Amino acid sequence: MRAMVCSRFGGVDDLTWTEVPDPRPGPGTVLVDVEAAGVNFADLLMLAGRYQVKPSAPFVPGFEVSGRVAAVGAGVEQVAVGEPVMGFVWEGGYAEKVVVPATAVFPRPVTFGAVEGAAFLAGYGTAGHALFDRGRLHAGDLVVVLGASGSVGSAAVQLGVVSGAEVVAVTGSDGGERLARRFGAAGVVRRDRVCDLAEAVFAVTGGRRADLVVDPVGGAVSRRILDVLSPGGRLLVVGFAAGDIPHLPFDLVQSREVELVGVYWGALADRFPASNRRLIAHLSTLAAEGSIRPAVTATFPLPRARDALEAVRRGDPAGRVVLTVG
Ligand SMILES: NC(=O)c1ccc[n+]([C@@H]2O[C@H](COP(=O)([O-])OP(=O)(O)OC[C@H]3O[C@@H](n4cnc5c(N)ncnc54)[C@H](OP(=O)(O)O)[C@@H]3O)[C@@H](O)[C@H]2O)c1
Secondary structure (H helix, E strand, O other): OEEEEEOOOOOHHHEEEEEOOOOOOOOOEEEEEEEEEEEOHHHHHHHOOOOOOOOOOOEOOOOEEEEEEEEEOOOOOOOOOOOEEEEEOOOOOOEOEEEEEHHHEEEOOOOOOHHHHOOOHHHHHHHHHHHHHHOOOOOOOEEEEOOOOOHHHHHHHHHHHHOOOEEEEEEOOHHHHHHHHHOOOOEEEEOOOOOOHHHHHHHHHOOOOEEEEEEOOOHHHHHHHHHHEEEEEEEEEOOOOOOOOOOOOHHHHHHHOOEEEEOOHHHHHHHOHHHHHHHHHHHHHHHHOOOOOOOEEEEEEHHHHHHHHHHHHHOOOOOEEEEEOO
16 A cells, blocks of 8 residues: 655655555454545644654654545454444554554544545544533533634534534634634634734623633633633643643632643543543534534645645644545
């Protein structure tokens, strides 16, 4: 088979379209013929050697795949050969075939094509774990979502809205604003047009404070957004797309009684596969009903993965970027 192979840690230029041996499924794993692979910000971190999981080079990047089951290893009963599935892997997704642990393979919702299936698990899994498991979301809560044009952010906007929350989306682009409104955000704050983020959020909410903030951005934005939380509110620490890990004031956490809550969906799948299976089943039901659907706004053939990664780095277009195979 062929795959995009990263020969050494550095950047996207070290990715090449290469013939590699076919992977073979072992016990408890599933061989997937890949039809599409999701492109994530975390792929850029992994290629740079800055992700928390660091494979040894050479390696094939890519966390999210969608395709058909080609073969199953011993002990696998939940999916059958030929079935359309979605899968999550720590590496190997940018390839024509990949072996996925059976615990991380899920039937593809009937409403999804291959590209939507490749843009679902990481964004919606993370947003769902953040809002439901870690954030204890209730209908009627006010939820502020940072990075609303991105994978996690756009999923958090849509999931928050369908769960009955009032969602205010923070974004830095026209495309992000259009997407957030299409997904039902009650308000949008343009971070590229305001002097003070907290004041801009209050202008949209009429002074109401947030029960939850979903934060995949980090940096200076995280410090300022703490000020919009209500007492007992939760800042859901998802990631650091802005590049800087924020240093937050513990005195404010104490005096305002707000909570800093870590979110790590990939670890949920490894540590508590049954909890993750319940979460993905719930999300898949919402998808099958037509209530949620990822916004795939750009596709590239797999050999053009470098262009796809640059699009994700630029955040242009808003929404998800997916690689197609074959
Ligand atoms: N904890 C977990 O389980 C988990 C899972 C998945 C991802 N992550 C992490 O979460 C982060 C986001 O991932 P993603 O896949 O959603 O990335 P993404 O699709 O690239 O979205 C990130 C968004 O952040 C906003 N942004 C980027 N730079 C910014 C800046 N300097 N200031 C303010 N906003 C900025 C942009 O949205 P706007 O223009 O709309 O503001 C951008 O689209 C990454 O660090 C990733 O590693 C964590």
